[in-house]
Amino acid sequence: TRSTRPQRLLNAVRKHATRGDPQSVISAIDHFCRHSEWAMNIGDEKGSILDSVVSELNPEKVLELGTYCGYSTVRIARLLPPGARLITLEFNADYAAIARQVIAWAGLEDRVQLVEGASEDWIPRMKEHFGIETFDFVFLDHWKDRYLPDTKLMEDCGLLRKGTVLLADNVICPGVPDYLQYVRNSLSYKSCYFKSHLEYTKAEDGLEKSVFLG
Numbered sequence: 001t002r003s004t005r006p007q008r009l010l011n012a013v014r015k016h017a018t019r020g021d022p023q024s025v026i027s028a029i030d031h032f033c034r035h036s037e038w039a040m041n042i043g044d045e046k047g048s049i050l051d052s053v054v055s056e057l058n059p060e061k062v063l064e065l066g067t068y069c070g071y072s073t074v075r076i077a078r079l080l081p082p083g084a085r086l087i088t089l090e091f092n093a094d095y096a097a098i099a100r101q102v103i104a105w106a107g108l109e110d111r112v113q114l115v116e117g118a119s120e121d122w123i124p125r126m127k128e129h130f131g132i133e134t135f136d137f138v139f140l141d142h143w144k145d146r147y148l149p150d151t152k153l154m155e156d157c158g159l160l161r162k163g164t165v166l167l168a169d170n171v172i173c174p175g176v177p178d179y180l181q182y183v184r185n186s187l188s189y190k191s192c193y194f195k196s197h198l199e200y201t202k203a204e205d206g207l208e209k210s211v212f213l214g
């Protein structure tokens with residue numbers, strides 16, 4: 001049977017990246033997506049914005065919604081101190097299988113926990129199942145119509161604290177209008193927009209950074 005795009009992306013990582021070197025994994029995926037096949041990773045331009053937000057925050061407890069092939073997982077985990085934890089949720093079992101291998105190739109499996117399943121099922125179980133009190137940083141990059149309901153669910157489950165930072169991908173393309181309206185008008189958030197481009201293209205996209213005020 002024909003290989004899938006995630007499998008071809010993993011092959012490119014194995015061929016061009018050095019085991020245990022996260023930066024080489026990031027570069028190999030960006031090269032593959034620019035020169036071989038577009039894929040929905042956050043990419044290098046928006047990825048640099050993600051890096052600066054994570055580096056400034058130095059989070060201990062991180063939640064990523066939407067793993068895909070693990071590109072942003074590697075970008076975030078490589079900046080975390082060894083004691084920090086990143087829980088990443090992926091709905092698609094095939095993507096999850098590839099992501100596990102990409103994360104392992106980068107040598108970051110010790111600080112990443114990849115969980116297969118739907119955000120709406122797992123968010124209510126974070127506390128009892130993972131012993132998580134609250135998250136310091138949440139990266140939203142999953143179904144665009146789940147950003148808002150899952151943000152409200154995280155609030156209701158007490159997973160956000162004063163100062164928790166939410167960073168949302170694709171707020172322009174594909175777009176998350178209901179989520180944007182909420183975080184920009186709610187008195188519980190301080191929100192700002194980082195203008196950028198859709199990964200590997202000239203189309204406009206951007207990231208919305210929203211600080212929960214409690």
Ligand SMILES: O=C(NCCCCc1cc2ccncc2s1)c1cc(-c2ccc(F)cc2)cc(O)c1O
Pocket residue numbers: 040041042065066067089090091092117118119120141142143144146169170173174198199
């Ligand atoms: O759909 C996107 N990303 C979500 C994939 C959904 C995977 C899920 C993970 C998960 C975990 C837990 N619960 C439920 C879910 S559902 C996405 C799409 C584009 C795009 C942009 C222009 C295009 F022309 C075509 C695609 C760009 C992007 O950066 C994206 O992130």
Ligand SMILES: [Mg+2]
Pocket residue numbers: 040041042141169170
């Ligand atoms: Mg995205």
